[in-house]
Amino acid sequence: MTDLPFPVQPMLAKAVSAVPEPDSVAGGLLYEPKWDGFRAIIHRDGDALDIGSRGSKLLTRYFPELVEALKISLPERCVVDGEIVVRTGSPGHERLDWEALSQRIHPAESRVRLLAEETPASFVAFDLLAAGSHDLMSSPFAERRAALEGIADAFAAPIHLSQTTDDVELARRWLVEFEGAGLDGVVAKPLDAGYEPGKRRMLKIKHHRSADVVVLGYRVHTSGAGVGSLLLGLYDDGELRNVGGASAFTNQRRLELVDELASDVVRDASGEPIRGETDRSRFASGKDVSFVRLHPRRVMEVRYDQMEGSRFRHTAQFSRWRPDRDPESCTFDQLEVPVAYDLSQVLA
Structure with missing residues (x-):
């Protein structure tokens, strides 16, 4: 894993007009909620942990509370793809808050620390690109997801594992229902696909x-x-x-x-x-x-x-x-x- 480039450009999604049938892609599809936050690639190697953005910029300094939580939840050597989000609202009425999340990017260290306490972030993991000495990027998504679920037993809030389903009707319900919690739509991922940085290999369905x-x-x-x-x-x-x-x-x-x-x-x-x-x-x-x-x-x-x-x-x-x-x-x-x-x- 030492030669794995970092930051890694995340694999992207192309827009489609409706949630596709699972057999519309060879090998089938797995569906996930589309999180409305900052895309983030987490790279951990022992005590060193960095958070890379979609544009390959480091976000590490802006989320000190996540750095500590990720060190507790993640294996000592891994690269994880996911989304940073901020949750607001009272228990039973929570939703994602984009405005609060966007405020977290601030140049002043004192402000960064204050916001980490006032509007703490969460991380939702949805792909595993490397574990230990194994580079998983060429492995099918089905295998990467199984490996991610294997390490997710150690996850504790604010680190979460994204839900998935192979039920297209449930995915269509998610598209409607989860918007009320501030989510952005649904993503459909080909189960046979490897991880291709910067390529639009996934499918995204958003509200129009x-x-x-x-x-x-x-x-x-x-x-x-x-x-x-x-x-x-x-x-x-x-x-x-x-x-x-x-x-x-x-x-x-x-x-x-x-x-x-x-x-x-x-x-x-x-x-x-x-x-x-x-x-x-x-x-x-x-x-x-x-x-x-x-x-x-x-x-x-x-x-x-x-x-x-x-x-x-x-x-x-x-x-x-x-x-x-x-x-x-x-x-x-x-x-x-x-x-x-x-x-x-x-x-x-």
């Missing part, structure tokens, strides 16, 4: 919904030409609130949008566009957060997966313009709220 939103402004594309993203809003008791953005436009479409939105641009007395600024992200503090303000009179329909508080959890996707909709009718009431589900039942 639509909403009518008001266009508040746009950011210029990083190339300097065209619309890079649209800022979106919804009305809440008569007040228009920013709920996220929509992007992923083609080069041609970016240029077309500039012309389409020209009549909506808010301008000063000299005719120059008025700009605003959104809050800066702690993950990209140097990013340009300025945008061209638009009169809130244009409505568009977007596709989205889920909400995080009062904002879209991920970037929404443009569907179509809705000239038939009155902007003031675009409220939070239209959003689907998942039925609450206790996270402790998912982790049981």
Whole structure:
């Protein structure tokens, strides 16, 4: 195991529209909940333990409480794939909290220690890449999962083993029910597949919904030409609130949008566009957060997966313009709220 590269790029998943039948892939599928947290590869070699992120950056210093718990629960030499999550809520009403998790990435050591006590993280293991001197990455997932279950007897909270099932109907229930606990969907894993870093060999099924939103402004594309993203809003008791953005436009479409939105641009007395600024992200503090303000009179329909508080959890996707909709009718009431589900039942 000493020559196993670390950090390891995690194996990824490609999106599909529905939970697939188990026989749709040669060798069959095993289904798991899709955790909404930080993907993490744990590398332990004796007293040395590191946590690698999906982007191959080290997360170790941000989660001191996990480092200690992982040393207790994991074998002395292993590489484990999983997800770091933060649980919030009272007993019987727990759920994942993305916002609390994102706050954990902080440069100040004192703040890191404080947050480790106030919002402690958990780790959910779902793959075993190496154990002892054995590199398991070329082994079928069925064998890796069996080996993971073998070491999971020593797991204790906050270290957990992810549930699995080969029952497609149960997986479809998970897709609906587990969202109420803050989970992101379902993952289907080919039982015969080896572990291929950076490759999209798994299948993910996420929630897809639509909403009518008001266009508040746009950011210029990083190339300097065209619309890079649209800022979106919804009305809440008569007040228009920013709920996220929509992007992923083609080069041609970016240029077309500039012309389409020209009549909506808010301008000063000299005719120059008025700009605003959104809050800066702690993950990209140097990013340009300025945008061209638009009169809130244009409505568009977007596709989205889920909400995080009062904002879209991920970037929404443009569907179509809705000239038939009155902007003031675009409220939070239209959003689907998942039925609450206790996270402790998912982790049981």
